[in-house]
Amino acid sequence: MPKWPPSKYHLTYTFGSDSVQVVDMDTLRSVCSDAFKKWSDVSQLTFQEASDGASANIVIAFYSGDHQDGYPFDGPGRTLAHAFSPEDGRLHFDAEEKWSTNPAMDQFDLESVAVHEIGHLLGLDHSSDSNAVMYSGIPSGTKKRDLAQDDIDGIHALYGNY
Numbered sequence: 001m002p003k004w005p006p007s008k009y010h011l012t013y014t015f016g017s018d019s020v021q022v023v024d025m026d027t028l029r030s031v032c033s034d035a036f037k038k039w040s041d042v043s044q045l046t047f048q049e050a051s052d053g054a055s056a057n058i059v060i061a062f063y064s065g066d067h068q069d070g071y072p073f074d075g076p077g078r079t080l081a082h083a084f085s086p087e088d089g090r091l092h093f094d095a096e097e098k099w100s101t102n103p104a105m106d107q108f109d110l111e112s113v114a115v116h117e118i119g120h121l122l123g124l125d126h127s128s129d130s131n132a133v134m135y136s137g138i139p140s141g142t143k144k145r146d147l148a149q150d151d152i153d154g155i156h157a158l159y160g161n162y
Contacts, residue, residue, distance in 0.1 A: 015029075111143075
């Protein structure tokens with residue numbers, strides 16, 4: 001299973017300059033900070049927004065359709081987001097989805113999906129435990145922001161207990 005090397009346990013992130021604006025930047029910053037904190041609270045990893053975006057380990061952006069990464073988005077309702085393996089550091093959200101921080105039944109919770117995708121950025125695959133953040137799907141109108149024991153066990157298997 002790929003993982004970040006010990007020299008990169010302090011990871012930096014930025015927001016893509018070519019990203020479609022779907023939510024205001026203050027909201028996006030807050031959501032991502034909270035999502036990264038879920039993982040730093042249970043691991044040796046730390047996360048900080050980069051002052052210089054060009055040097056960031058992780059780039060977060062919203063895109064529609066084919067955005068030239070080999071994994072085009074499919075419009076509303078199917079693939080919500082995707083993230084690449086450790087050291088690639090790309091996290092993309094589908095700009096065509098209805099995103100919210102307090103989702104109605106037809107909206108997706110941005111923080112829940114961010115926590116899940118960050119798990120992929122850290123090297124975790126999908127879980128078969130339906131309570132886990134790393135479970136493969138989340139229904140609209142649902143918040144699943146808190147890590148389950150399965151998620152914690154997975155991150156500890158990759159990076160050890162702290």
